[in-house]
Amino acid sequence: MDAIAVRKGEHEPSVIEVPKPEPEANEVLVRTLRVGVDGTDRELLEGGHGEFPAGEDYLVLGHEAVGVVEDSNGTEYDEGDVVVPTVRRPPNGLNRYFERGEPDMAPEGEYSERGIVGAHGFMAEYFTSSTEYLVKIPNEQAPLGFLIEPISITEKALCHAYASRSAFEWEPESAAVLGNGSLGLLTLAMFVQSSKFERTYCVGRRSRPDPTVEIIEELGATYVDSRETPVDELSNEYEGMDLIYEATGYAKHAFQTIDALAPNGVGALLGVPDSWEFEIDGGRLHKEFILHNKALVGSVNSHIGHFETASDTLDSLPESFLDSLVTGVYGIDDWEKAFADDDTTIKTAVEFSAYEER
Amino acid sequence: MDAIAVRKGEHEPSVIEVPKPEPEANEVLVRTLRVGVDGTDRELLEGGHGEFPAGEDYLVLGHEAVGVVEDSNGTEYDEGDVVVPTVRRPPNGLNRYFERGEPDMAPEGEYSERGIVGAHGFMAEYFTSSTEYLVKIPNEQAPLGFLIEPISITEKALCHAYASRSAFEWEPESAAVLGNGSLGLLTLAMFVQSSKFERTYCVGRRSRPDPTVEIIEELGATYVDSRETPVDELSNEYEGMDLIYEATGYAKHAFQTIDALAPNGVGALLGVPDSWEFEIDGGRLHKEFILHNKALVGSVNSHIGHFETASDTLDSLPESFLDSLVTGVYGIDDWEKAFADDDTTIKTAVEFSAYEER
CATH class of the missing domain: 3.90.180.10 (Medium-chain alcohol dehydrogenases, catalytic domain)
Incomplete structure (x- = not known):
C-alpha cells in the first residue's frame, strides 16, 4: 500500500x-x-x-x-x-x-x-x-476528524492552565494566542466559542490582506502584528492578558509572556523551540512572576479524555x-x-x- | 508608646x-x-x-x-x-x-x-x-504565634503549586527548598512533616559547622551546598525535583529551576529579586518546559484561610x-x-x- x-x-x-x-x-x-x-x-x-x-x-x-x-x-x-x-x-x-x-x-x-x-x-x-x-x-465528523488531534492538544493545555488558576477565584477577561498557524487559529476559535473571555487577541507576523488575519477578525478577535507590537509590549499597547497560549515556538515568547500577562494570569507554552541563547532581565521577570502571582505551564501531547472533549469542541466551532x-x-x-x-x-x-x- | x-x-x-x-x-x-x-x-x-x-x-x-x-x-x-x-x-x-x-x-x-x-x-x-x-x-500558640504569618506564605504557595499539578495524577517524591533562611527552613520542616515526599533537599551557601545545616540534617533532609552543586546541576548530581520552593530571591534560580525539576514538576517562586540582566539558553528552557509538562508559579502574601491552616501546621512541627x-x-x-x-x-x-x- x-x-x-x-x-x-x-x-x-x-x-x-x-x-x-x-x-x-x-x-x-x-x-x-x-x-x-x-x-x-x-x-x-x-x-x-x-x-x-x-x-x-x-x-x-x-x-x-x-x-x-x-x-x-x-x-x-x-x-x-x-x-x-x-x-x-x-x-x-x-x-x-x-x-x-x-x-x-x-x-x-x-x-x-x-x-x-x-x-x-x-x-x-x-x-x-x-x-x-x-x-x-460520530460519522458526521469523518470529513474534519483530522482536526480532533490538534484540538485535543489545546484541550490538554487549557486543562493544565486552568488548573493552575484553580486555587483562587480567577475571572479571566482577555486571552491572546501567539501564532496564527493552524493550531493558533483553532485555539483562538476555541477561546471565542467558549465565551470565557470578553476580549481575544491573536499575534502574528503577516501583513494584510492575509487569510489568517481575515479569520482572526471574522472570529471577532484583534489581530496584533508582532513586528509593530512585540509580545512584551502587549500589556502597554492593549492590555495585560489573563491567558496566553504560545503556539509559535519562538523561544523569547516564553519569557516575554511573563510581562504580557495580567496579574494572576497564566501562560501555556506549546510551540517547541530550538536552543537559543539570549539576554533577559531575569531579576525583573522573576519579581514580576511573584508580585503578581503569575504562572507558566508547559504542555505536550494529550490523552484520550482530551480527544473526547475535542470531538465535542469540533461540533461547536x-x-x-x-x-x-x-x-x-x-x-x-x-x-x-x-x-x-x-x-x-x-x-x-x-x-x-x-x-x-x- | x-x-x-x-x-x-x-x-x-x-x-x-x-x-x-x-x-x-x-x-x-x-x-x-x-x-x-x-x-x-x-x-x-x-x-x-x-x-x-x-x-x-x-x-x-x-x-x-x-x-x-x-x-x-x-x-x-x-x-x-x-x-x-x-x-x-x-x-x-x-x-x-x-x-x-x-x-x-x-x-x-x-x-x-x-x-x-x-x-x-x-x-x-x-x-x-x-x-x-x-x-x-489557641492560647498555647501565643509564644510562637509570630511564625504563623511566614508559615501562611508557604501554605498559599503550596496551594497554588499543587493546584497547578491537579489536572493529572501527580505522584511527587522529591522536593527541594532553595534557601536556608528562616522561611526556607520552615518550609522544609513542612515538607518533612507532610509526608508527601520521600526525599527532601535544602540548598544553601554555608560551610559546616552551621546551625542551619544541622537543622536541615536533623529534619532528615539532604543539605546541598550550591557553591559545589549549582541549582541547574541538582538533577544531575541528585535527582530531578518534583517540587522546588525558591526562597532566596536569587534571580537565576527562577530559570535554573526549570532544569532542576523532574518531568511534570512545579517550581514555586517566593523570594523577590532586584533587576538583573543575564544570558540564558531560553530556547532549551522553553523546550524543556513543554516536553516535560513543567510549571512555574509565582506567589506572594496569603489570605486568612492560609493563616488558619498555618496555625494547624505550627502545631504539627x-x-x-x-x-x-x-x-x-x-x-x-x-x-x-x-x-x-x-x-x-x-x-x-x-x-x-x-x-x-x-
Whole structure:
C-alpha cells in the first residue's frame, strides 16, 4: 500500500510502498480517510525533532488521522465505525503513565509517538491500532476528524492552565494566542466559542490582506502584528492578558509572556523551540512572576479524555471558520500540495480514501 | 508608646514614640506580644522594597505578629483572645479581591501591607485591626504565634503549586527548598512533616559547622551546598525535583529551576529579586518546559484561610525544630539583637509584652 514517509537523510517526504498491516490481538485495522499536516511534520522534515523507528530508515508521517474500522478483529468496535487514533504508544510494555491513561505525562523514553518519535504514523492507506488508543467519533465528523488531534492538544493545555488558576477565584477577561498557524487559529476559535473571555487577541507576523488575519477578525478577535507590537509590549499597547497560549515556538515568547500577562494570569507554552541563547532581565521577570502571582505551564501531547472533549469542541466551532481554516484536502496523486508552506496555506490534509456512509 | 520604625532616608530601625492607637468601629485593640523579623524587613531597611504611609516620614516595621485582645470594642472577640493579624489592607475602601477574601491576589495599587507597603506594621506595644483581618489562635500558640504569618506564605504557595499539578495524577517524591533562611527552613520542616515526599533537599551557601545545616540534617533532609552543586546541576548530581520552593530571591534560580525539576514538576517562586540582566539558553528552557509538562508559579502574601491552616501546621512541627529555628526573642531594651544578620541568627522576634494566661 502507499504511505507518505520521510527517509533518513532526506528533508522532503516521498510516497513509498509498505506492506498493508495486519491487526494483532486487541487491534483493529483502520482504513485511513484523512491525515492532517502540521508544524510538527515540518519540524520532522527539517530534522529538528522526531526519531526513526528502531532499525528502520524511514518514518511514515502523520499523527492527525481519522479513519474507518475495516476489520474489527473481534474487538468491541464495529466495521464502519469512524475513529481517531491517539498518538503516544508504550515503547516497551505498559508503564504507569499509560496504565493510568495519561501517556501525555510520560517523560522522554517512556513513550513512542506515531508519526513523530520512534513509531510509524498514519499517512498510509491503512493503519492498525490497539483499541485502547482509538476514539470513536460520530460519522458526521469523518470529513474534519483530522482536526480532533490538534484540538485535543489545546484541550490538554487549557486543562493544565486552568488548573493552575484553580486555587483562587480567577475571572479571566482577555486571552491572546501567539501564532496564527493552524493550531493558533483553532485555539483562538476555541477561546471565542467558549465565551470565557470578553476580549481575544491573536499575534502574528503577516501583513494584510492575509487569510489568517481575515479569520482572526471574522472570529471577532484583534489581530496584533508582532513586528509593530512585540509580545512584551502587549500589556502597554492593549492590555495585560489573563491567558496566553504560545503556539509559535519562538523561544523569547516564553519569557516575554511573563510581562504580557495580567496579574494572576497564566501562560501555556506549546510551540517547541530550538536552543537559543539570549539576554533577559531575569531579576525583573522573576519579581514580576511573584508580585503578581503569575504562572507558566508547559504542555505536550494529550490523552484520550482530551480527544473526547475535542470531538465535542469540533461540533461547536462555526462552520464558516472551519471552511476558511482548511485550505486544502488532497488525494494521494496530489499529496505534495498538502505540504505546501506558503501564506495561502493554513490547514491541509491528505485524503487516502473517501468516506461513504454505509 | 514605643514602636520600632524606619525613618525616611535611614537604613537602620530605631525606637520611636508614637500615640497608642484607639480602635474604630469593628476594630479591636491588641496588646502586642511578639513580632518576628524576616528578610522582607531587611529588604525594607536596604530600601529595595516597601513604601512609607502617605504623608509620613517613618514606617513602623513588623508584619509577623501575635498579640492579645486588650479592648474587644463591642466586637465578637473577647478580651484575652490570642490573635494573629493578616498583612494586607484595602487602600481606599474594599475592592473585589478583599470582598472575596483573597487580598493576596490583589495587584499592586489595590492593597497596602502593614509594615511593608504604605501602612504601619505591628512592631509597637499596641496595634488596632479590623476584626476581619485577625485570626484567633489557641492560647498555647501565643509564644510562637509570630511564625504563623511566614508559615501562611508557604501554605498559599503550596496551594497554588499543587493546584497547578491537579489536572493529572501527580505522584511527587522529591522536593527541594532553595534557601536556608528562616522561611526556607520552615518550609522544609513542612515538607518533612507532610509526608508527601520521600526525599527532601535544602540548598544553601554555608560551610559546616552551621546551625542551619544541622537543622536541615536533623529534619532528615539532604543539605546541598550550591557553591559545589549549582541549582541547574541538582538533577544531575541528585535527582530531578518534583517540587522546588525558591526562597532566596536569587534571580537565576527562577530559570535554573526549570532544569532542576523532574518531568511534570512545579517550581514555586517566593523570594523577590532586584533587576538583573543575564544570558540564558531560553530556547532549551522553553523546550524543556513543554516536553516535560513543567510549571512555574509565582506567589506572594496569603489570605486568612492560609493563616488558619498555618496555625494547624505550627502545631504539627516538631518542638526540637522550632527550638533550633528561633534563635532569639528579645525585649524592647534589647531589640537591636533581633535585627542581627549573622550566621548564628536564624529566626528572631521582638517581645513587646509577655503572655500571661488569664
